[in-house]
Structure formats: C-alpha cells, structure tokens
Amino acid sequence: MTKPIPPLDLSWLLIESPAGTTHVGAMLLFEKPAGRAPIVREIVDAYRACTPVPPFNYVPELLGRSAPHFREVTDWDPYYHVGHLALPAGASYDDLLRLVADLHEPQLDRDRPLFRCWVIDGVPDGMFAIYTKTHHSIIDGESGLRRLYAGLSTTDRRTVPPPAFALGTPEPPAHSATSLAARIADSVRGALMQVEALNQVSVGALRKVLAGALRSRLEGSLPFVAQHGPTNAPLHIGRSFATLSLPLDEMRRVGRHFGATLNDVAVSVIDAGLHAYLRETGRAVAHPFIAMCPVSMRADGDTAIGTRVSAIFPRLGDPGAGAAERIRQVADSVASCKKELGRMSSEAAMTYAVGLVALAGLGASTHLDRVARPACNLVISNVAGAKETRYLNGARLVGIYPVSALAASIGLNATLASYHDSMDFGFVGNSAALDGLPQLARCTRRAYEELREAAGLQPAAV
CATH class of the missing domain: 3.30.559.10 (Chloramphenicol acetyltransferase-like domain)
Structure with missing residues (x-):
C-alpha cells in the first residue's frame, strides 16, 4: 500500500x-x-x-x-x-x-x-x-x-x-462512494483554497518587505530578518545535548505576575540564558534574537498521520534587558505574532510553513544563508505534555526531554514539554559552535531564578 x-x-x-x-x-x-x-x-x-x-x-x-x-x-x-x-x-x-x-x-x-x-x-x-x-x-x-x-x-x-x-491510529470514518462530479468539485475546491492561502501569505510578506524598505520597525513574525550569531554557524554532523527541569506551577505563577503565559516565561528564560551563555564564552551579541516557534494546527482529537504545524517568528528581548523587561518584550512580540497568524486561514498557515521550510532549505543547500539573513537564530518549541505520573513495567517516568532537529543553518533547538509537576527542556545544539549545552542549561536555570525573584516569589523549601 x-x-x-x-x-x-x-x-x-x-x-x-x-x-x-x-x-x-x-x-x-x-x-x-x-x-x-x-x-x-x-x-x-x-x-x-x-x-x-x-x-x-x-x-x-x-x-x-x-x-x-x-x-x-x-x-x-x-x-x-x-x-x-x-x-x-x-x-x-x-x-x-x-x-x-x-x-x-x-x-x-x-x-x-x-x-x-x-x-x-x-x-x-x-x-x-x-x-x-x-x-x-x-x-x-x-x-x-x-x-x-x-x-x-x-x-x-x-x-x-x-x-x-x-500503537495503531483510529481508522478514519467510512465515506460513501462519491460520484466523479463530486470528486472533481472537491479537487477544484482544494485548488482554490491553496490559491487563496498563497495569496494571504504573499500579501503579508510584501507588507514586511515594504516596511523594511521604509525602515519601519517590523512587528509580528519576522522570518529571514535575523542577524547572524553563533547559533547560525554552518552545521556540522556533531550534536550537543542538555536537559533542564523547572517547577510547572511556579512557572505559571511567575507568568501570571507579569500578565504573561507559561510559554512566554519559557521563551524569556531561554532567551536570557542564551545571552548569558554567549557572554560567558566570549561571544556576546548586540542584537535581539529571533526565534522560530512552531504552532500546532491540530484540533482536539486530531490523530492524523504526518505533520500539521505552522510557525511564528517573534523578536525576543534586548540583550541587556532585565528579567522583568525581557518577559514583557517577549510577551508583546509573541502576542503580535499570534495575532498575525490568527488572521490566516488554516490552509494559509500550513502553506506559510511549507514555503518557509523550503526557503530555509534552499538557503542552506546553496550556502546563501551565510551571506543573506538566516530564517531565525534558534527554534523554541513547546509541546503539550501529560499531567498524570506514567510508568513502564513498574518503573516511574521521572522526566521526558525532547531531542529535536537541527537544519537550515539553525544550530540551536530548545523544545520543552510539561510532565506531571515539571516543565522538561531539551536543548540540542550544533557542537561545532555550541559544544557546552549543559552550561547553557545552567544559565537558563539562573535566568529563571532571576525572573522568579523579579516576580517576588521565594524559592521552594528543599
């Protein structure tokens, strides 16, 4: 088959x-x-x-x-x-x-x-x-x-x-046989939806180009406007990996203090941790990072095979921003990106992702991304987890740490997933440029502690 x-x-x-x-x-x-x-x-x-x-x-x-x-x-x-x-x-x-x-x-x-x-x-x-x-x-x-x-x-x-x-996936509901005319109509309808999706994406891109030409401050998603950094060094085969776990309920309280989401808290501390890590290793950058954040397009109960995602590209915090100011900058930028994505149809959002992946891949394969702007500086992804404690053959699951992909000259991926009472982070890096990811994880933990203190929360008693 x-x-x-x-x-x-x-x-x-x-x-x-x-x-x-x-x-x-x-x-x-x-x-x-x-x-x-x-x-x-x-x-x-x-x-x-x-x-x-x-x-x-x-x-x-x-x-x-x-x-x-x-x-x-x-x-x-x-x-x-x-x-x-x-x-x-x-x-x-x-x-x-x-x-x-x-x-x-x-x-x-x-x-x-x-x-x-x-x-x-x-x-x-x-x-x-x-x-x-x-x-x-x-x-x-x-x-x-x-x-x-x-x-x-x-x-x-x-x-x-x-x-x-x-594990099998649920069988799709059976459909009655359709006539040739109905199948042709479905094909035409699908083609028209793709044309409309491309139209939505291209109009949005044109607006960004014009705004950039007029030196306006760009808002919303910002693919291919990031400045180069150590995370955009040419990819080599070697990988570096590190993990981190933070208290889930406490992260939510920190977010509520700043009027931000749990995801905003995670993005903010990864951003601050990366700047600190690069300063400690003598490679500080003077510009904000731009992240690619995948967005699931799956409805509740959607078990379809394959990938169903789009993406936003928020500008993160200023390099010298304090913890409180950084999370406000991140929250505002992410909200603007989500609003922009929300104006797209589901088909347009998926088409947007296809086009961006194709362009990023073309830039990497031709090495144009070494002279032109990269798609982004890093990937930050937040995937839904599970609340209940899980076991395997009587052994308790302690943590689940994503280990994600590196491609298209984007040499750092931080993916996180909630499990029980913690948020588990998995950092994957291009070891040719980022070989000390456990140090990055420690910097991210310190950034979280600074943000927690800025929210007026005391560390939990041990």
Missing part, C-alpha cells in the same frame, strides 16, 4: 542533509523499582516482539514515475530498530547526555522504517533511559509526544504496553 507525501512532510525529506538532519526524538528517564534487576531486559524483549504500524512502517520513495509517496513494508529488523545499551560502571548523567547526542547525530536510513529507539541501562541513581527518534516527515512533536505517553501506563503494575511505533 502507498500513501502520497503531503507538501510539508515532503519538505522535511528534501531539505535534509548529513549535517542538517530532520528527525525528532525524546529521552525518557525512568526510576527503577527496588529488586527488579531484569526490568530493562524485559522491556527490550517486549518491544522487539511488537510490529510497527503506520506511519512507523513507511519507507519514502521520492524518485520514479509516480509522485513522491510512502510505501508500507512488512519486514523490519527488531534488533536494529530497538537497541539495548548500557553505560559503563561509574558513568555520570553527563555521559548519558553525550551518548544521546551521539545517537541523535546520524540520519535515519531511508531504506528502512523511519524510526529507531534505544533502551539504555546503567544510568546513575538507579535509573534507565529510553531514547527514540523518528523522522519529522511522518510525525510532529505534539502527536509524537502523545504516542510516547500512550505507550506508558498510569499505574505501577509490571506491564509493558505497546510502544509508540506499535
């Missing part, structure tokens, strides 16, 4: 290169229950006994007489797709981060189903981890995280539910 590849999903395949990979993933950290030495082996064996289901049994075919499509395959190598590793005795948490970074580096083999995962034993403090990666062409961050949570249990019973790659 074959399935046409939608334009946005196709773009993730077309722009990919060995140094600019477009797979997304996550590191799940678990606490072993006492007296359960074989728990990791049991999970590995259970996963290898499962069978991948769509879209995890898709292989892309881009060349040939037919249009680009996914082909379903029935054969898979469970030992290749489900790995079993162990850190050496005495290993540290930083050793786990380095291992995950190494596993995240290579492209997925396009002659096999587009996912891999590793169960990693020997993590300090009696823990183990699962790192999984999947190509962005078959899944987006929100739907991917939903699947990871769905592959876990809400009780601490000794059970191993089917993993994300073996």
Whole structure:
C-alpha cells in the first residue's frame, strides 16, 4: 500500500542533509523499582516482539514515475530498530547526555522504517533511559509526544504496553462512494483554497518587505530578518545535548505576575540564558534574537498521520534587558505574532510553513544563508505534555526531554514539554559552535531564578 507525501512532510525529506538532519526524538528517564534487576531486559524483549504500524512502517520513495509517496513494508529488523545499551560502571548523567547526542547525530536510513529507539541501562541513581527518534516527515512533536505517553501506563503494575511505533491510529470514518462530479468539485475546491492561502501569505510578506524598505520597525513574525550569531554557524554532523527541569506551577505563577503565559516565561528564560551563555564564552551579541516557534494546527482529537504545524517568528528581548523587561518584550512580540497568524486561514498557515521550510532549505543547500539573513537564530518549541505520573513495567517516568532537529543553518533547538509537576527542556545544539549545552542549561536555570525573584516569589523549601 502507498500513501502520497503531503507538501510539508515532503519538505522535511528534501531539505535534509548529513549535517542538517530532520528527525525528532525524546529521552525518557525512568526510576527503577527496588529488586527488579531484569526490568530493562524485559522491556527490550517486549518491544522487539511488537510490529510497527503506520506511519512507523513507511519507507519514502521520492524518485520514479509516480509522485513522491510512502510505501508500507512488512519486514523490519527488531534488533536494529530497538537497541539495548548500557553505560559503563561509574558513568555520570553527563555521559548519558553525550551518548544521546551521539545517537541523535546520524540520519535515519531511508531504506528502512523511519524510526529507531534505544533502551539504555546503567544510568546513575538507579535509573534507565529510553531514547527514540523518528523522522519529522511522518510525525510532529505534539502527536509524537502523545504516542510516547500512550505507550506508558498510569499505574505501577509490571506491564509493558505497546510502544509508540506499535500503537495503531483510529481508522478514519467510512465515506460513501462519491460520484466523479463530486470528486472533481472537491479537487477544484482544494485548488482554490491553496490559491487563496498563497495569496494571504504573499500579501503579508510584501507588507514586511515594504516596511523594511521604509525602515519601519517590523512587528509580528519576522522570518529571514535575523542577524547572524553563533547559533547560525554552518552545521556540522556533531550534536550537543542538555536537559533542564523547572517547577510547572511556579512557572505559571511567575507568568501570571507579569500578565504573561507559561510559554512566554519559557521563551524569556531561554532567551536570557542564551545571552548569558554567549557572554560567558566570549561571544556576546548586540542584537535581539529571533526565534522560530512552531504552532500546532491540530484540533482536539486530531490523530492524523504526518505533520500539521505552522510557525511564528517573534523578536525576543534586548540583550541587556532585565528579567522583568525581557518577559514583557517577549510577551508583546509573541502576542503580535499570534495575532498575525490568527488572521490566516488554516490552509494559509500550513502553506506559510511549507514555503518557509523550503526557503530555509534552499538557503542552506546553496550556502546563501551565510551571506543573506538566516530564517531565525534558534527554534523554541513547546509541546503539550501529560499531567498524570506514567510508568513502564513498574518503573516511574521521572522526566521526558525532547531531542529535536537541527537544519537550515539553525544550530540551536530548545523544545520543552510539561510532565506531571515539571516543565522538561531539551536543548540540542550544533557542537561545532555550541559544544557546552549543559552550561547553557545552567544559565537558563539562573535566568529563571532571576525572573522568579523579579516576580517576588521565594524559592521552594528543599
């Protein structure tokens, strides 16, 4: 069976290169229950006994007489797709981060189903981890995280539910047969909607160009107007990875104090942390950063296969801004971007994303982005999480840290997901320019502490 590849999903395949990979993933950290030495082996064996289901049994075919499509395959190598590793005795948490970074580096083999995962034993403090990666062409961050949570249990019973790659999706409702005239009408309607979407996007872009030519201060989303920084150094294959967890309820209280959202708080502290990290490493920049923030276009209950996202490009805070002023600048900029995106139809928003990804990929492949303005300086993504504590074979999930993609000369991705009572951050960087991401995570934590103090909140008692 074959399935046409939608334009946005196709773009993730077309722009990919060995140094600019477009797979997304996550590191799940678990606490072993006492007296359960074989728990990791049991999970590995259970996963290898499962069978991948769509879209995890898709292989892309881009060349040939037919249009680009996914082909379903029935054969898979469970030992290749489900790995079993162990850190050496005495290993540290930083050793786990380095291992995950190494596993995240290579492209997925396009002659096999587009996912891999590793169960990693020997993590300090009696823990183990699962790192999984999947190509962005078959899944987006929100739907991917939903699947990871769905592959876990809400009780601490000794059970191993089917993993994300073996979870079926609900069958679409059956449609009665339609006449040829009705199918032609649907095709014409779809074409007209795409034309209208392109019109909305092009008119908005023209306004930005004219405003820039007149030296007006640009507002709303600002793709391709960012100034170069260390995060835009040419991508190399190497990756750096770091994690951070912050208290979720406290972050919400900080946001309410400033009339800002939880997402504004996260973006603000990442922004401040990045400026501090670059100052500490002797590479301070004198301009605000521009971030790309993906926006999910999924309605509640939408389980469609593939990626359904658009994006906004807010200007972040001034380099020297204090904590209170920075979050106000960020909140205003994000609100302006969301208002602009809200004026687009859903089709226009999706078309906007396709066009931007294509342009960014073209700039990277031709190296024009080294002399022209990059699409943005960094990616900051916030994906919905889960409130309930989750378990796997009796082991409690401690944290879930996204490990996202780097492509198109954007060398830093900070993706966060809420879980239970914390907000978990995963930082992925181009190690050729940003090899000290644990230091960036520490700077981001200090930036949060400064923002919390500016909100008049005291740290929680230990």
